[in-house]
Amino acid sequence: MRRFLTTLAILLVVLVAGMTALVVLVNPNDFRAYMVRQVEERSGYQLRLDGDLRWHVWPQLSILSGGMALSAPGSTAPIVSAENMRLDVKLWPLLSHKLVVKQVLLKGAVIRLTPDSEIKPASNAPIAPSGSPSPERQGWQLDIDKLRIVDSLLVLQRNDNEQINVRDINLLMEQDGDRQVHIDLSSRINRDQRDIAFSLLADMDMSHFPQQVNANIEKLEYQIQGAGVPGGGISGQGSLQASYQRQPEKITLSQLALSANESRLTGSGSATLGDIPDYVLDLKSDKIDLDALLGARISTEQGSSVGQNKAGKPVISSEEDKARDDVLQGFIARLSLQAETLIYRGLTISRFNLQATNQQGLLNIATLSGKLGEGSFSLPGKIDVHASPAITFQPEIHNIDIAPLTAAFALPGTLSGKFSMNGQLGGNSLTLPAITRQWQGKAALKVTELRLQGLNIHQMVQMAVARGNSSVQGMDRYERYTEIRQLTGNAQLNAGKLRISDLNGSSEFLSVTGNGQLDLLARTCDSHLGVKVLLGWHGDEQLIKILQNTAIPLRIYGPWDKLSYQLQVEQLLRKRLQDEMKKRLNEWADKNSQSQKGKDLKQLLDRL
Structure with a gap:
């Protein structure tokens, strides 16, 4: 043991002496x-x-x-x-x-x-003849x-x-010796009051550089905090396979897996570079929660305050539209996005499917569809930067529940039912001010199981009639809503004014016809309806028959959250009774046309 330690000490001394020398x-x-x-x-x-x-x-x-x-x-x-x-x-x-x-x-x-x-080339450097091949790049060795x-x-x-x-x-x-590179990187970016911190582990194959580079990003972690980001921030992990080829210059992504809070994406993509880049992106997801990523908050107060600014001048940025047009004209692309669940403004959309292509300014949205509750929607459309209107959509909506939509877009929660629509809409910008101020279009509407909370039209009509005529009465008990089994109509949108015509609805107790207009900026409405109350009458049977066949004018108007109404019952009822009485007298006069009394009555009725 002593000999071993002595030998070790001698070697150490020699090593130190050699290093020193x-x-x-x-x-x-x-x-x-x-x-x-x-x-x-x-x-x-x-x-x-x-x-x-x-x-x-x-x-x-x-x-x-x-x-x-x-x-x-x-x-x-x-x-x-x-x-x-x-x-x-x-x-x-x-x-x-x-x-x-x-x-x-x-x-x-x-x-x-x-x-x-x-x-930068030197000012006196010789200029190569046109058409000369560029020198071969060797890359950094x-x-x-x-x-x-x-x-x-x-x-x-x-x-x-x-x-x-x-x-x-x-x-x-x-x-290593085979030009296989391992990278361990961490950093952070601070810009526009946002902080992005990230780290990654990657392996790169540089054996064919610069003609080709392959990379395997094993692990990517990131966190985003700051202005415009939800309070808890956005964080997640990811991994992907990437490759770059020089001729033709192309970047390919595969086995992409990325998470952001509770949202997850998988898929692949590619980018063929050149004068006009060509992008392809194919993504799938189990869940995309846009509310969590965008920090969306639904507020009815905020929605009403927007509507109160009705005197303001339209502010629609043409610069944003021009920037959008310039971007779309600069590339070719194909996008496929499929999500089992997508959450937006509190709406849970299932089987979301987006298929779109862009051909240098002609963006064709072939499919934009999904299921919302028991209903479904399809919103195919186009964005053509060379046309006016630049944006057109052909919405097809079937049996979408109205209540979640009104809550999502901060509209009054007085309506419920199943909504269907088929039409065509268009405008020049996708911003909310542009949609409410500039867009135009028309559509056929249908609502089933419609319920208007806080307003019972059946009750309003019967009580108004009972006050003017004691020979008929209404029901003893009413609900606090109006219910219509099915309501159809046509709608036309023009610069913030939504006109609804050919309204036709019916239920067990009443039928409704009419038209109206909604002002999307002022958040007001003015509807003129003809209401026939079919059931719930008690009293004079002849008068009840007249009422059941008489469309009573009803005007509903005012702000959405404080509606007023006007009924013209007494004047209409008086005229209808007069017409009915005149009709019966005419019938009696016709039957007794040979008698002097019949002739005198006929002459009198003709003068009325």
């Missing part, structure tokens, strides 16, 4: 020119090292540098700069005065991907095993756009 005999500054030259030969970039280079022995044999900067030819700002750099080197090559770097460590680095840091960047900053900017700062970058990149 190596540090004393080999000057790291001798490698300065070599490193600068190697970087320029392999990448074309220019490396600048400030201050003297010095050894650092423990725990890893390293060369320490002061400030460093890496610049592209002709650029006015370095692409990478750092106050400190550490190069971990291999020991044995140093014995033959060769430098082999195992790891590069940059701390507090600033990485600039801006117009100032790009390669990374011959170090490991690159580490700690507590650093990335500055992104394209042309004159706003800069994006990616802070707190911690990157570990390891490479």
Whole structure:
């Protein structure tokens, strides 16, 4: 044991002595020119090292540098700069005065991907003849095993756009001899009062770079907080397979799996780059909760306050429409999105299906459908930036429950029933102000099991008749609503005015006909109805028959949340009784036309 310890001590002393001799005999500054030259030969970039280079022995044999900067030819700002750099080197090559770097460590680095840091040709550089092939790009040859960047900053900017700062970058990149690269990255982005923190683990196959790169992002974690984000933030995980090919330039995504709070997406996609990019995206989901992602809050007070601003001038941004048109004209795309459950403004939509294509400004929404409760909807349409109106939809709605819709869009909750619609609508913008102020269209409407809470038309008519005529009475007890088994009509929308015509409804107790108009901006209505009360009468049978066949005028008007009504019962009833009496007298006069009394009565009736 003593002999073993003695041998170990001797080896340790020899190793320390050798390291000391190596540090004393080999000057790291001798490698300065070599490193600068190697970087320029392999990448074309220019490396600048400030201050003297010095050894650092423990725990890893390293060369320490002061400030460093890496610049592209002709650029006015370095692409990478750092106050400190550490190069971990291999020991044995140093014995033959060769430098082999195992790891590069940059701390507090600033990485600039801006117009100032790009390669710029010299002013006196020769210009290649037109049609000459571009020189073959060799790419960056990374011959170090490991690159580490700690507590650093990335500055992104394209042309004159706003800069994006990616802070707190911690990157570990390891490479083996087959150019298989492992990446461990974490960072955060702060912009527009939003903070995005993320981390990822990925493996990349660089063996065919730059012609092809394959990547496997094993794990992606992120969290978004700040302005416009729900209080708890948005967080999730993801993974995907990605590949890039140079000719033709194309990015392909597969095995995509992404979560955001309680929402989940899977699918694939691709982007063929060029003058007109071509995008394909195929996504599926078990659940997408847009309310949780957008922080939606439903408020009837908010909805009513919007309607009270009826005197305001329409504010519809043509700049937003132009930006939309410019974007749509710049690419070709195909989108497929299928979700078992989609939640929007409190509505739970099942079997949601969206199929859309874009051909440089012609967006065709072939399918936009889903099930809502026991009903279903289909909203196919088009957005053509070269047409007017630019946006057209052909809605088909079948048996959708009205109550959840009124709650979702902050409308008065006085209506319930099953709603169906078939029509065509169009406008030039998808914003809510544009829809309520500019859109036009027409549709056929149908409502079954309609119930109007807080207003019993049956009761109103019978009580008004009973007050004017004591020979008939209504029911002893009434419900606090009007119920109509089926109501049909036609609707026409024109710049915020919704006109409803050919109304025709019936139930066990009454039938309704008429028309009306709704002002979507002022949130008011004015309806003129003809109401026949069929059941619930007691008293004079002849008068009851007259009432059952008489359409009594009823006007319902005013704000949606404070409706008023007007009944013209007495005048109509008096006229109807007069007509009925005149009819019977005419019948008697016709039967007794040979008698003098009959002739006199006939002459008198003709003068009336």
